[in-house]
Amino acid sequence: MLQSKQVEIDGETFEFREPTIEAMLPVLKKLGNDDQRMEVQVDILKLVVFKNGEPVGDQIGISKMSKFAPHALSVCGMGDDESV
Numbered sequence: 837m838l839q840s841k842q843v844e845i846d847g848e849t850f851e852f853r854e855p856t857i858e859a860m861l862p863v864l865k866k867l868g869n870d871d872q873r874m875e876v877q878v879d880i881l882k883l884v885v886f887k888n889g890e891p892v893g894d895q896i897g898i899s900k901m902s903k904f905a906p907h908a909l910s911v912c913g914m915g916d917d918e919s920v
Contacts (some may be wrong), residue, residue: 843907845900848887852911855883860912878906884908 839854840846866872881893881904882883896904 839911839913841907842909845903850892850904850907851886852884852907853886853910854913855880859883867873877908879899879910881905881909884911 837898838856843850843852862885863876863883865878866876870881878893881896881901883889883893884902885891885893885896885908893904893908
């Protein structure tokens with residue numbers, strides 16, 4: 837019922853898993869606040885990025901964020917599926 841997809845980034849395979857509505861509620865409440873845009877993106881990465889079955893979104897360096905964010909947003913139904 838929930839979406840997921842495998843993506844290779846810099847030679848490593850990551851799984852992006854769609855979070856449940858309940859898990860996303862705190863993040864969704866922040867969406868209307870432009871001042872919290874970066875925080876929202878980080879929160880989404882924490883919820884959706886996995887490697888070897890373990891959550892790793894909190895371990896992504898800022899230099900890699902642009903590679904992960906489109907896939908994370910896509911699996912949440914917030915991005916452009918055709919661009920990733």
